[in-house]
Amino acid sequence: MLPKFDVLTDEQINKIHKNSLKILQEIGIEFSYDPAIEVFKKHGQRVEGHRVFLDPDFVEEMVEKAPAQFTLHARNPEHNLICGGENIIYMPGYGAPFVYDADGGKRDATMADYDNFVKLAGASKNMHMTGGTVVEPTDVEDEIRHLKMAYSHIINSDKCFMGSSSGYEQAMDSIKLTAVLHGGMDVIKEKPALICLVNSVTPLKYDDRMLGGLMAYAETGQPMVIASLVMAGSTGPATMAGALSLQNAEVLAGITLTQCINPGTPVVYGSTSAVTDMSTGSLSIGNPENALFTSASAQFSRFYGVPCRGGGGLTDAKTVDAQAGYESMMVLFAASTTGVNFVLHTAGILQYYMAMSYEKFMVDDEIAGMVLRYLKGFDCDSDEKMAYDVIEKVGPGGHFLTQKHTRKNFKTEFFRPALSDRQSFDGWSKDSIDTNQRAKLKWQEVLASYTPPELDPAVKEKVEAFIEKRSKELLK
Amino acid sequence: MNPIFEEIKDAIVDGDEDLAIELAEKVVAEKIDPVQAVQLGFIKGIEEVGAAWTSGEAFLPDVMMAADAMKAGMDVLEEVLAAGEGEGAYEDKGKIVLGTVEGDIHDIGKNIVGALLTSAGFKVYDIGIDQKAEDFVAKADEVGAKIIAASSLLTTTMKSQKVLVEYLDAQNLRSxxxxxxxxxxxxxxxxxxxxxxxxxxxxxxxxxxxxQLM
Known part of the structure; x- marks a missing residue:
């Protein structure tokens, strides 16, 4: 793995860290959920109504308790993932309510789309897990959506996945269902198997729903991403340092709460901070500021000794065009080369998280493959890799195409594109189709040839029984 | 023309809320024609900002601060305007009740809509975030609004928009x-x-x- 580069000096880190602690101590942060307020009171923090004022030493002491890395367990142990350290985890986009088609069409996302994106992630060698809420399946009732989504991840792949954080009850359902899959609550307490996303509401708030989710995951020892999305210029200051201080304060407060509830609970420091488009007020994510926030967050995670979530194949484009490509590459590359460990939204996102696109998924999958290769860097560990002998053998003026050494090494040393066109002009012009159209053919081909890994029928039965029972209760 | 009208216009263009209030108070205290103050001051200012917005020269902070300054100044003038003082009459382009639906505490998008509606000459009553259907309707009834505008940022709270429509149906107020x-x-x-x-x-x-709807 390549060494990670920094975007902040130690002095800048210190200044922002102090600024964040001052925000938490003097301005305070609002937790709307009463059980969370009780936790802070019990830990001797000053509370006024729903606003909590956190003591700086207490915050540092609590954040210290969070582990530097943890293992997330999959039903197939080959897909277990270490989150933290030098590792990087890629997965599909999260939470988009719409699907944009190759021809520019827009429609509500459905459960069928959900299954398809899980399968595409299952099939991809670049996606390490199948993610969570890969789209919002708007054709499924709210009450049972979380169960249907979890089921899709369970049967369509054997990789790790994410659970619901939408309130205490739904979160608990996802955790219990995962426990059924893994053989009991005791098993997943020992070996965490479900991770969720908890977001603050910037500036300086956490809502009931997310806090309920946070408490369920903390109580059961399941990991979670604690993330803040500061829209610099609207939900946060227009200065980079100010917005980062605000984000950092929110994430630290969330992490503090998890460690109060259950010390040692695995947490991931999360950032999706970006800027506001000052003409329209909309979020804008495909830009250098987002890349900088992402890299700075990776650096802060190293500073606090916790894994980091950030970045992704992020863009403001509405279709798979050049903008979608260059913006996505910038943000994913920045995240990956500066030490982000958990990359939600690696593949599929268009228009600042509003939509998923099958074609964009394939483009991002290609970008992910390229970045993963880049991260491997140079291998200088053996004479074979240094290739002196073969250089000597060919000598001046020869070529390497017919050397055994070449045939043996190029497949592992070179990135092999799955989507990019490297043909001559004549070769390309036979079909003369662009990336968008090639991606469309590609995902259809991948889906058609994908066979989900088998799930033990006895376990499948238990999983289905759990979902059926809960669905009946919830739809009453 | 009284030079204060130009000062009011500039205060709106600059988004200077304090100055807008101060000047409006002066209009009341010195018994300057309030309708003229509105038309030659406040409206002129907001129109100028609106035009700059349309041409892409002004950005959100410019428009939103101008709208805030206008609202603050107009609130000061409300009483004398209602009393019918001044030449002619001032009428807004219509009243709109605006809020974020129950269960949702997202504020910003709604505020942007409110500011742009204000700058377009509508009278906007922003009832805030996490508002029940009955709160929207109570405010609309109180102020005589014609439009109720409901915002939701979450897939989980969208259904509160449906609840609002259903509430109006149930109360026989839909039309x-x-x-x-x-x-x-x-x-x-x-x-x-x-x-x-x-x-x-x-x-x-x-x-x-x-x-279109007004």
Missing amino acids: KYKIIIGGGPTSAKWGEDIGADGWAETADEAVELCK
Whole structure:
């Protein structure tokens, strides 16, 4: 793995860290959920109504308790993932309510789309897990959506996945269902198997729903991403340092709460901070500021000794065009080369998280493959890799195409594109189709040839029984 | 022309809320014609900002601060205007009640819509975030609004927009108001599905929609 580069000096880190602690101590942060307020009171923090004022030493002491890395367990142990350290985890986009088609069409996302994106992630060698809420399946009732989504991840792949954080009850359902899959609550307490996303509401708030989710995951020892999305210029200051201080304060407060509830609970420091488009007020994510926030967050995670979530194949484009490509590459590359460990939204996102696109998924999958290769860097560990002998053998003026050494090494040393066109002009012009159209053919081909890994029928039965029972209760 | 009108216009263009209040208080204290103050001062200023916005020269902070300054100044003048003082009469382009639906505490998008509606000459009553259907309707009834605008940023709170329409139906008030909706996960189709009178994706489109519905 390549060494990670920094975007902040130690002095800048210190200044922002102090600024964040001052925000938490003097301005305070609002937790709307009463059980969370009780936790802070019990830990001797000053509370006024729903606003909590956190003591700086207490915050540092609590954040210290969070582990530097943890293992997330999959039903197939080959897909277990270490989150933290030098590792990087890629997965599909999260939470988009719409699907944009190759021809520019827009429609509500459905459960069928959900299954398809899980399968595409299952099939991809670049996606390490199948993610969570890969789209919002708007054709499924709210009450049972979380169960249907979890089921899709369970049967369509054997990789790790994410659970619901939408309130205490739904979160608990996802955790219990995962426990059924893994053989009991005791098993997943020992070996965490479900991770969720908890977001603050910037500036300086956490809502009931997310806090309920946070408490369920903390109580059961399941990991979670604690993330803040500061829209610099609207939900946060227009200065980079100010917005980062605000984000950092929110994430630290969330992490503090998890460690109060259950010390040692695995947490991931999360950032999706970006800027506001000052003409329209909309979020804008495909830009250098987002890349900088992402890299700075990776650096802060190293500073606090916790894994980091950030970045992704992020863009403001509405279709798979050049903008979608260059913006996505910038943000994913920045995240990956500066030490982000958990990359939600690696593949599929268009228009600042509003939509998923099958074609964009394939483009991002290609970008992910390229970045993963880049991260491997140079291998200088053996004479074979240094290739002196073969250089000597060919000598001046020869070529390497017919050397055994070449045939043996190029497949592992070179990135092999799955989507990019490297043909001559004549070769390309036979079909003369662009990336968008090639991606469309590609995902259809991948889906058609994908066979989900088998799930033990006895376990499948238990999983289905759990979902059926809960669905009946919830739809009453 | 009284030079204070030009000063009011400049205060709006600069988005200077304190100065707008101060000048409005002066209008009242010195018994300057309030209708002229509105038309030659406040409206002139907001129109100038609106034009700059349309041409892409002004940005959100410019428009939103101008709208805030206008609202603050107009509040000061409300009493003398209502009393019919001054030459002619001032009338807003229509009253709109605006809020974020129950269960949702997202504020910003709604505030942007409010500012742009204000700058387009509408009288906006922002009831805030996490508001129940009955709160929207109570305010609309109180101020005599014609349009109720409901925002939602979450897929989980979109259904509160539906609840609002259903509430009006149940109260036999549906025909009295136009309901418009917006927010990230909403769509034209969702608007049709729940029986809203309109949907807009952006704040600019919301202004156009309100002009059509008034």
